[in-house]
Amino acid sequence: MQTVCLIGKPNVGKSSIFNRLLKEKKAIIMDTPGITRDRLYGVCEYNDKKFYLIDTGGISLENGDFDKDIIMQAQIAMDEADIILFVVDGISDLDATDLYIKDLLHKTKKRVIVVVNKIDNDKRKDNIYNYYELGFAEIIGVSAEHNLGISELLDTITKNITDEVVEDNNNIKFCVIGRPNVGKSSLINALLNENRSIVSNVSGTTRDAIDTNFKYNHEEFTVIDTAGMRKKGRIYESVEKYSLIRSLKAITRSDVCVIVIDASTGIIEHDKHIISYALDAGKGIVIAVNKWDTVKNPDQDIKKWQELIKQEFQFIPFAKVVFLSALTKKRVATLMPAVIAAYENNNKEIKTSLLNNIIMEAVSFHEPPSYKGKRLKIYFVSQTGKKPPKFTFQVNDKRLVHFSYERYLENQIRNNIDLTGTPIILQFKNKSDT
Numbered sequence: 001m002q003t004v005c006l007i008g009k010p011n012v013g014k015s016s017i018f019n020r021l022l023k024e025k026k027a028i029i030m031d032t033p034g035i036t037r038d039r040l041y042g043v044c045e046y047n048d049k050k051f052y053l054i055d056t057g058g059i060s061l062e063n064g065d066f067d068k069d070i071i072m073q074a075q076i077a078m079d080e081a082d083i084i085l086f087v088v089d090g091i092s093d094l095d096a097t098d099l100y101i102k103d104l105l106h107k108t109k110k111r112v113i114v115v116v117n118k119i120d121n122d123k124r125k126d127n128i129y130n131y132y133e134l135g136f137a138e139i140i141g142v143s144a145e146h147n148l149g150i151s152e153l154l155d156t157i158t159k160n161i162t163d164e165v166v167e168d169n170n171n172i173k174f175c176v177i178g179r180p181n182v183g184k185s186s187l188i189n190a191l192l193n194e195n196r197s198i199v200s201n202v203s204g205t206t207r208d209a210i211d212t213n214f215k216y217n218h219e220e221f222t223v224i225d226t227a228g229m230r231k232k233g234r235i236y237e238s239v240e241k242y243s244l245i246r247s248l249k250a251i252t253r254s255d256v257c258v259i260v261i262d263a264s265t266g267i268i269e270h271d272k273h274i275i276s277y278a279l280d281a282g283k284g285i286v287i288a289v290n291k292w293d294t295v296k297n298p299d300q301d302i303k304k305w306q307e308l309i310k311q312e313f314q315f316i317p318f319a320k321v322v323f324l325s326a327l328t329k330k331r332v333a334t335l336m337p338a339v340i341a342a343y344e345n346n347n348k349e350i351k352t353s354l355l356n357n358i359i360m361e362a363v364s365f366h367e368p369p370s371y372k373g374k375r376l377k378i379y380f381v382s383q384t385g386k387k388p389p390k391f392t393f394q395v396n397d398k399r400l401v402h403f404s405y406e407r408y409l410e411n412q413i414r415n416n417i418d419l420t421g422t423p424i425i426l427q428f429k430n431k432s433d434t
Contacts, residue, residue: 001043001252002161003052005077006115007105008087009097010058013117016144017087018042018055021154041248041277049158052248054081061097078104083111083157086134090118090127090141094134102134113156114139120146171213174339175224175250176288177278178260179270183290186326187260188212188225191335216336226250247274255387256284256342256421258335263305263323264294267312275316282388284342284421285319288335293325318414320421342421348389350417352382355391362412368405376400379431390425398428 006014022042042053056077057070078084086105088098105112116128119141128141140156142149176184192214210225226247251257257278261271278285287309295301302323309321320338324331359381368376377396384392391413395401406426413424 001050001052001249002082003054003080003249004044004083004085004157005054005056005081006085006087007056007074007078007101008058009089009101010060012058012087012089013144014058014087015055017085017115017117017142017150017153018053020144020147020150021053043248044154046154046158049161051083051157051161059097059101061100074104078108078110081110083113084108085113085115085153085157086136087115087117088131088134090116090124094131098134106135111160112136112138113153115153116141117144119143120148169213169220169222171220171222172256172340172343173211173222173224173254174256174258174284174286174343175226175247175254176258176260177226177247177250177274179262179268179274182260182262183326184260185225187258187288187290187324187332187335188223190326190329190332191223193329221336221339224250224254248277251278251281251283254283255346256286256339257281258286258288258339261287261289261309263289263291267308272313275313275319279316279423282346282423282425284339284346284388285316285423286335286338286342286421287313287319287321289321289323290326292323292331293328298323316423318420318422338421345419346388346422347386348417348419348422349386350383350389354417355381355383355413358412358416359393359409362409366408368400369402371400371402374400376405384427385425388423388425389419390427392427392429394431395428396431398430401428 006018008014021044040055044051044053054077056074059070059074084105086101088094114131114134114136116131116139119125119128120143125141128139131139138156140149140153142153144150176188178184192212212223212225214221214223226249259271259275259278261267275285275287289305289309292298305323306321310317313319320342322331322334322338324334326332359378363378368378374397378393379396380394381391384390393409406428410424410426413419
């Protein structure tokens, strides 16, 4: 998928436009308890075309100098982007900051669309012509607050977006993702040394991602490494939020996501962010706790770590967790069985009769709570999708489904069917609508 980023000063409405564009998409991103999000990223779908959308911090001139961290973040976003939306304030004159951003964007040689925000009446529409002096051919007037011009903006963004590249093999694909310096590349090297039948190294469709095809137990796999940043340097690589850009692209192309956690530094919020995007995409998930050689008492600490992961990642209790060391290669052999299990469960198909037996038994054991004198009735359940498995319930009134009872039903399915390593989706439809 192509990548679109928003660039501009503070308070010009970048985040409002970001939210408007995301609301146009058909795909639903789960609002999962336990994840704190900064909502810097999203996947937009419009007229059957998809693209990544990246929001950035406002570039501001303060005390005669720019915030270097914000500039660095914006530079990374611009480097990764195929299309840049330069957001300006339609009720204010251009200033030194706008002109500075203009110069940055001209240097990228990329497609730039000037988005003039706060154009909410006919009089202000005439202001749009003032922005041609920025030197960009495409200018769109919008009002994020009043949802005006958003469809035209989406038409402009997507008019040259081509269809997705079709992968040229049917290998099981998994990506190794995580924050910088957790040992992603080292883990892949250790894995490939363990399984020496490497078929090929090829450049992936993601910038700087390397796809390596290899065989494991006579079956072909593709592992996608997302570790490298195009520009080297501590400052550039330390902006952890934007390492997610590569992770998002790799996640889209993968069947399973291996999220690497650093045992020497512990779990941080950024780890949860990365996992949440794999969860939103419905991919198989494996947590690999790397640098296990740095743990002083591995046999004793493994229980502590299991409890810590259970507590910190409450939103993915189904994930398979492996503990290993890419440096010493100890326990690296535990990774591939976990990847395969996550893949198989993500593609699992379950008989309708078995599903209905599980749900009817669950209901008889613990019937739904009543609400205003009405009680949820479940008539029938069937699997209606996979990658991840999706189960559709026919009910009397889907508004009676309480989130706690939905969680109960999911747990009953998981207690009876091995779905380790994959999210599942429960959908409720009124029987009268079918």
